[in-house]
Amino acid sequence: MKRQDVAFHTRTNAAAVSQHCISRRDFIGQGIGLLAAAGTVPAFLGSTCLALGGGGNSNRVLVVIQLSGGNDGLNTVVPFSDDAYYRARPRIAIPPQDVLRLTDDIGLHPDLQPLQRLYDRGELAVVQGVGYPNPDRSHFRSTEIWHTAVADGFSSSGWLGRLFDHTCGNQHLSETCSPTLGITVDKTLSPAFTGASSVGIALNDAERFYRMTRLQARSTAKSTPFDGGGSQLDFLRRTALNAELAATDIRDAVRSAKSTVDYPQNAFGRSLQLIAGMIAGGLDTRVYYTSLSGFDTHANQPTQHGRLLKTLASGIEAFTRDLRASGQLNRVLGLTFSEFGRRLEENGSNGTDHGKAAPLFMFGSAVRPGVVGEHPSLTELSQGDLQFHTDFRRVYSTVIDDWLGVDADAVLANRYAKLPLLG
């Protein structure tokens, strides 16, 4: 076999066909008679089981956590041995004695204690100096670059959308795969999921989502064939059908998961808890996505940033504890990112302005623990900002190829050298 990703979507292993296929088939039989009558059952209803089955890495899950607003990398992974850090940040630097040391030179913000525990367990990797060429300090453009994985031009698809397009085997709208392959737990679907195959469910609450999808019962939307031309109407019909099909599977999965782990009582904790439930419940989902926002700390950074990092770290710790308890941790890889880091020098408002390179975290029992790459120099700056040395697409490439077993070069339309992050 040349590429592992062949197994991802085309090889049907009868034993691996999950019960979701069956429930979906039953559902089609009972609920969407009109569809059959129209003679145009969307192909994904037929091909779902293919996507679910297969060997290779087909049961592995990626969880992406977006830190929106531009997380201050320097106060997250602190270069406490470097005087230049303290000179540039007389008011907001983390004092050396408060830093949770990882190496002789760098350590974590004091509110990241739960991540230090993961690090000590060998379940956390820190990738330093991540960015991309010609960095853009606009939130929107830089977020778009991370979402699309295209830094030098416009792309109408997201990197995860292209991943789904690729694994679903083709770009035809009429033949797509299971909509639950990608799930965003957030107010809305992440733009990283945008792709021709319209994979992707957005929800916050499994039970409410289920009840709301039942309200379309008398609508005729599902009785009508897709035109396959990518029209607005087609997009709306597809989304309606995705919602209806996914809601039952998701509700059943979450109900079947029996978690006893306590999560922090905040929206981010609840999102991770829902994701853990869906993982334990055995959905066919390969990528989960959620976010934590508020990192745009132009003013009064210390309090706000500390609170956010605590929310992040305690949420991740509860999540990994939950996955360990349900026996799922070995098939889950977590990845955090933010659209950019922040300026080395603090500003006049006890905060920091938009910057460039920053570290990111990966977690799970499969990561190769430790610190990857050097901390960027605090003296050789680019317009007052840290310079990146690791293109974020190398991280994507590693995750796509080494973790999900999909041809990263095809998804990213370019070759990015992989990093030693796994195994």
Place this chain on the structure above:
Amino acid sequence: MPSTDWTWTHARHLLNRAGFGGRRDEITSLYKLGLEGAVDSLLRPTDRRLPQPDWLTEDEPDHRKLSKDERQERRQLNSQRLRTLIGDWIISMIETPTPADMLRARMTFFWHGHFATSIQKVKEPRAILAQLQLFDAMAVGSYGKLLHAIVRDPAMLIYLDNTRNRRGKPNENLARELMELFSLGPGNYSESDIRDGARALTGWGIGPQGFRLAARRHDSDKKTILDQTGRFDGDDFVGIILQQPACASFMIRKLWQYFAGADPTPKVLGDLATGFRASNYDVRLAVRDILRHPSFYSDAVRGNQIKSPVQLVVGTARTLRVQVNTPKIYQRMLSLMGQSPYQPPNVKGWPGGRAWIDTTRLVTRYTFAQMIADGKIPGDVDPQMSSRQRGVQFDPHPLVNDLVAPEEIVAELTNQLLTVPPTNGEHSLLTKNLREDLAHLTAPAAVQQAVGNLMRLPQYQLC
């Protein structure tokens, strides 16, 4: 467009986009005016103003003299006032008496999305009200004046941290967004323009009476912004921006996208931008040119815009003359659909288009349809709401007048409420459901159900 091509359907399209959709009589009146007359009539709103809250005349207490508890109380009061203010704004959009008032309300909302500001950060009702009144007053006024006004607008100065921008310690937030999002767009300025622009805006802050220029905090040294050098202040900075050719194109593109729901062709963009610049940024003329443009009536445009939550909720409530006991219902619905007024996702406003729709947001639209059909709010929407608050009324009679045959009723409803027609299968299912409902419900209740069913069609999400 040749005047002979002007049809009732075109008038319906115009009202869908310039307003929140129209009732049959409104569409017909507009149609009779012809294209140019119709567009001109839309640019003559009544002298109606936004509702004035009764607390506006109250004296603001001196915050420094308040105790901790009093401050806490004050925060709650402010948050309550903000919710009420926004609820009243939504109701005022629904109660727009004329199509021209709808266009004005649409433009007021446009400016809110363009100069996005959030009450999650700006918790001052007076500042938010002042900004909203600015947008309302200048809805179709001079864009140049509006841009000058926005860098003195207290809510914006707070939202983008300019109150902290001072000599020697610049804060770039406002300077960056002023060029990237409010006027020029990416690629038309450099990072050093942002840095010097931020310096020009140092000291532009707020005091007890609103905008205040703190001379001691202002950096009066030389700056170089967009290839011009001088001892610039915030007004100079805005003036330099307005001299850039990119400015008119950026704004025309955004206005075109708002009304047409698609990108303009290069030719359309070039023509309209040239006119906009020549008119010294007269928004009224720009809107007129857009709404009269033949491309605005092309097949690629008509029926191809996904309604924003505000278009959907306000349009439905207005067209059907829905009565509710509290605007909270609408606020909750808009929030679930992803468009809470004065709570945009970020300073870029709402991205719109297909971003309005994902699985959860679409089923929320069905919940809204259910609410219209059943005359009450489904429990999931807000479990805390009392049963009195849950009440929703609308009288379907004006929609269908004296029609009795299910086929005729469905035909009339689809003609009035849908831009994109249902398929034959959908049409017959609507008719079949209505026939069944008429057998065991009163006629108005059955028609109400039919409206709810129609609102759950994908076509209803389009205009």
